[in-house]
Amino acid sequence: MDTLNSKKVSRRSFLKGAALLASIAVVPAIVASKEASAAAKATKAAMQYQDHPKGKLECSNCIQFIPGKNAKAKGTCKVVEGAISPQGYCIAYAPKG
Template sequence: MKYDQKKFSRRQVIKIIAFGATLPLMGTLIDKAEAAKAAKELMKYQDKPNGNEKCSNCIQFIPGKTPEADGECKVVEGSISPQGWCTAYSPESK
C-alpha cells in the first residue's frame, strides 16, 4: 500500500483531534504554575540577612537597577531587599 493510499481509522482521527485540543490548555496550565510565587510570610522573608546568607547572593534573586535597589525573587512575591533572607535561600555557585 502506498503512503497516499493509507487511511486513518475513526479512532485514530479522534485521538489526533483530542490531543490537538489539549495542547493549548497544557501550555496555559504550565504558564500559570511557573508564574505562581509564595507569600513573604509563608517563606519567612525578613529584610535582614541570616548571617552570610542574603538575597543578593541567592540564586533565586533578580537584582534591581542598582546593587542597593530592591529586586525581585523567582520564588517569593513582591519587592525583595538585596539584604533580605528567606527559607528559599539557595547560594549561588561560583
C-alpha cells in the first residue's frame, strides 16, 4: 500500500490522460461514420445516371455535384458512386439554389 500512496497523480496529469483516452475512443467512431456515409451512395444504375445532360439539367448545375480539378474534369457526387461527368444527369438532380 505504501507504493500506491507514494505516487500522487497531479490533477493536470490526470486530466491530460483522461483527454487522451477520450480522443482515442472518438477517432474510430469518426472513421466508421465516414466509411458508412461513403458506402451509402447509390449505384449509377439505380440513379439512372447518364454521361450526357437531360435538356438543360446537368450535374454541373446540381447541388449534389462535387467538381473535379477543372470545369471539364470528372468530379464526384454526394449521392451517386464513382466518377461523375459535369455534363451528366441522374434522377437525384437538384438544382443549385
